[in-house]
Amino acid sequence: MDDETSVSLFEGDEGGLEFAQRHALVTLLKQRFISARTHPRDWQVLVEHERVLRSRLNDLFLDLAIDPTREVAWKRQAVSETASRFPTLLHDTAWTREETLVLVHLRDRLRAGLAGGDARVFVDRDDVLEYVAGYRPPHATDEAGDEKRARNAVTSIVKAGLLIPTGSEDRFEVSEAVEPLLPLEAAAGACWRRCRRPTGPSPRSRPRTPTCSRRTASEHRRGRAGRRVRAVREAGRRHPRRRHRAVARLAAPGSSTGAGSAVSPRSRWAATRR
Known part of the structure; x- marks a missing residue:
C-alpha cells in the first residue's frame, strides 16, 4: 500500500480504518450509546461511514441500531436466525x-x-x-x-x-x-x-378479618373434655377392668366435665393408668 493511501497508525498496523473511523468504533464499543448531542464528531463519522462501522460490529456478533430522528446510535447483541447463541462482548445488567x-x-x-x-x-x-x-x-x-x-x-x-x-x-x-x-x-x-405507587395499607397493617374457625373459650374447654372422654373409651377397650373406675372419676363432682374442676391434668391421666 502506498504511503499516500496508507491508514497505518503504528508499526505492524494491518487495520483498514482511518483514525476517525477507529475512534468512532471504539466509542461505540465503550459507551452505552453515542448521539449528536454528546458525541458530535463520532456521530458525524458514523453518519458518513455507517456501512463500514456496521460491518466491523457485525464481525463481533454485534448489531448497530440508529434512531435518525433523535440522532442516537447504540450497539446490541446480534440474534441468530437459527436460535443459536453467539459469543458476546456485552455484559447485560438489568436496571435496578x-x-x-x-x-x-x-x-x-x-x-x-x-x-x-x-x-x-x-x-x-x-x-x-x-x-x-x-x-x-x-x-x-x-x-x-x-x-x-x-x-x-x-x-x-x-x-x-x-x-x-x-x-x-x-x-x-x-x-x-x-x-x-x-x-x-x-x-x-x-x-x-x-x-407502582402504593394505594392502600400494607398487608401487615391490614386488620385481620374474623373467620368462622375461631372458637370461644368455652368451646375449647368442651373440645378438651370430649378428647379426654374419647381417650377413656379407648383405654376401656384395651383394659375393660379399669374402664368403670376411670369413668366414675371423670363423672364425679369436681371432675374435668363438671364446673369448678380442681383436678389437675396429671391426676386425671394417672386415673386412667390405674
Whole structure:
C-alpha cells in the first residue's frame, strides 16, 4: 500500500480504518450509546461511514441500531436466525428498581417538554428524588437507605450519559437517548410489578378479618373434655377392668366435665393408668 493511501497508525498496523473511523468504533464499543448531542464528531463519522462501522460490529456478533430522528446510535447483541447463541462482548445488567423509576420519570418529562415545544428538557435532582420517594411502600421504615439508593440511581444514570450535567450540580439536561434506550414493554412491566405507587395499607397493617374457625373459650374447654372422654373409651377397650373406675372419676363432682374442676391434668391421666 502506498504511503499516500496508507491508514497505518503504528508499526505492524494491518487495520483498514482511518483514525476517525477507529475512534468512532471504539466509542461505540465503550459507551452505552453515542448521539449528536454528546458525541458530535463520532456521530458525524458514523453518519458518513455507517456501512463500514456496521460491518466491523457485525464481525463481533454485534448489531448497530440508529434512531435518525433523535440522532442516537447504540450497539446490541446480534440474534441468530437459527436460535443459536453467539459469543458476546456485552455484559447485560438489568436496571435496578430505583434506576427504572428514574428512567421512566425522565422519559415522561422528555415527552412532555418536547410536546410543549421545548428544544431541551431539564430536571432537578430533588424533583427526581421526590418522584422515586413517591413509590416507597407505607411499611418501609429505612428512609435513609431508600434515599441513598435513589441518589445512587441518579448518579448511575448520569454516568450512563442519559442525564447531561449542566453548570449547576443539581440540575441536568435529559438526553433524547432515554426514549429509544428504554424499551416501553420492559419499563411498563417493571413499573407495574415493582414500581407502582402504593394505594392502600400494607398487608401487615391490614386488620385481620374474623373467620368462622375461631372458637370461644368455652368451646375449647368442651373440645378438651370430649378428647379426654374419647381417650377413656379407648383405654376401656384395651383394659375393660379399669374402664368403670376411670369413668366414675371423670363423672364425679369436681371432675374435668363438671364446673369448678380442681383436678389437675396429671391426676386425671394417672386415673386412667390405674
